[in-house]
Amino acid sequence: MPHISMIGCTAPSHIYPSLALIRELVARGHRVTYAVGESQADLVKSSGAEVVTHPTLLPEVDGVWPQDPGAAMRVFLDEGMALLPRLAERYEHDRPDLFLYDIGGLAAPVLAARYSVPAVQLSPTVVAWNGYEDDLAEALKALKDSESGRDYYTAFNAWLRQNGIESDAAAWQNHPEHVLSLIPRAMQPNEDRVGPNVRFVGPCLDPERLADRSWTPPGDRPVLLVSFGTSVTDQLDVYQGCLAAFADSGWHVVLVIGRHVEFAELGEIPPNFEVHRTVPQPAVLEAASAFITHAGMGSCAEALWFGVPTVAIPQATDGFGNAAQLDALGVGKHLPAGEVNAATLRTSVDSVAGDAAMAHRLAELGAKVRTEGGLTRAADAVEGFLG
Numbered sequence: 001m002p003h004i005s006m007i008g009c010t011a012p013s014h015i016y017p018s019l020a021l022i023r024e025l026v027a028r029g030h031r032v033t034y035a036v037g038e039s040q041a042d043l044v045k046s047s048g049a050e051v052v053t054h055p056t057l058l059p060e061v062d063g064v065w066p067q068d069p070g071a072a073m074r075v076f077l078d079e080g081m082a083l084l085p086r087l088a089e090r091y092e093h094d095r096p097d098l099f100l101y102d103i104g105g106l107a108a109p110v111l112a113a114r115y116s117v118p119a120v121q122l123s124p125t126v127v128a129w130n131g132y133e134d135d136l137a138e139a140l141k142a143l144k145d146s147e148s149g150r151d152y153y154t155a156f157n158a159w160l161r162q163n164g165i166e167s168d169a170a171a172w173q174n175h176p177e178h179v180l181s182l183i184p185r186a187m188q189p190n191e192d193r194v195g196p197n198v199r200f201v202g203p204c205l206d207p208e209r210l211a212d213r214s215w216t217p218p219g220d221r222p223v224l225l226v227s228f229g230t231s232v233t234d235q236l237d238v239y240q241g242c243l244a245a246f247a248d249s250g251w252h253v254v255l256v257i258g259r260h261v262e263f264a265e266l267g268e269i270p271p272n273f274e275v276h277r278t279v280p281q282p283a284v285l286e287a288a289s290a291f292i293t294h295a296g297m298g299s300c301a302e303a304l305w306f307g308v309p310t311v312a313i314p315q316a317t318d319g320f321g322n323a324a325q326l327d328a329l330g331v332g333k334h335l336p337a338g339e340v341n342a343a344t345l346r347t348s349v350d351s352v353a354g355d356a357a358m359a360h361r362l363a364e365l366g367a368k369v370r371t372e373g374g375l376t377r378a379a380d381a382v383e384g385f386l387g
Helices: 012-027 038-045 069-091 107-115 137-145 147-162 169-174 207-211 236-246 281-287 297-306 319-329 342-353 356-370 374-385
Strands: 003-007 031-037 050-054 098-101 119-123 179-181 198-200 223-227 252-256 273-276 288-293 310-312 332-334
Touching: 003 012, 003 069, 003 107, 012 031, 012 038, 012 119, 012 207, 012 297, 012 374, 031 038, 031 069, 038 050, 050 069, 069 107, 069 147, 098 107, 098 374, 107 119, 137 147, 147 169, 179 374, 207 281, 223 236, 223 281, 236 252, 236 342, 281 288, 281 297, 288 297, 288 342, 297 319, 297 356, 310 319, 310 342, 319 332, 332 342
Parallel strands: 003 031, 003 098, 031 050, 098 119, 119 179, 179 198, 223 252, 223 288, 252 273, 288 310, 310 332
Antiparallel strands: none
């Protein structure tokens, strides 16, 4: 039986995009081991994979990340460097035939090179395209010239050399040999310039999650979902703005606050609101007429899948680019965090929910996303690398 090793990233937002694919590979009879930090072992175990746990250097869910880009990237690099010898020892007498890995699983392609087996990145976000470095030359130069950026690339190149790899770290990271893109094709900037190393297989939404109907629509009012995913939920100002904006309105608001804001901090809850720590998001989106989101790629994919217009209030990482892409596609509105108040929230939501052209565009894109392939195409592609 072929041995597939998945090297993950210890953050739910990185685990969920490929978790159903791992479950599908296990269901097809493959032996899959999955390396992840101890805190996410139970989440990964639900896939049926054999979990290989390790200590992690990454911040906890909703933890504080460095604001400096180079310093934030260095956390992933330090994780990869610490993990490599542990995995090498683990796999020395149990060699994988194929490595799959998240964008944060930097040890995977290094081990794959050592064992002369394929490594396939399962990308939960946008990928670099041909001309990427030229298009973003100014931003990339600023990163490389910064103290943290110089430290990052110096350490990364030294680590590659120590492992017999002569590639430049930036090219090694930005243009992996094999990538399966797990995002809607429409969310990829310059999609027509993406190289042949990338195969778009579509979002692999979990069938069990899609089938979860533990939440049901409350009545005749249009539903507004407010959710900031799993990693940036400390948004008390936004939540209070929503309470002020939509109290006693025609909307039924499903407000998801995560685990860092206390219910008592919200104050009085209007009767047209329901407040939760978490909800089965697909079930709510299936009934929703608008979605206030941080624009994480998973939420963007689900919004397109169900054809729900978005008001994107990005907070970190890829959210800013995703918000811009939704805006460019004509399926959402970007509301900068600094402009959030009750008035702008109400105006933004009403504008996207009442836009007929946006609804037509969402219907078209939703149909495309649902036929891009998903689990079957992704699992078939993985099996193709097993030869």
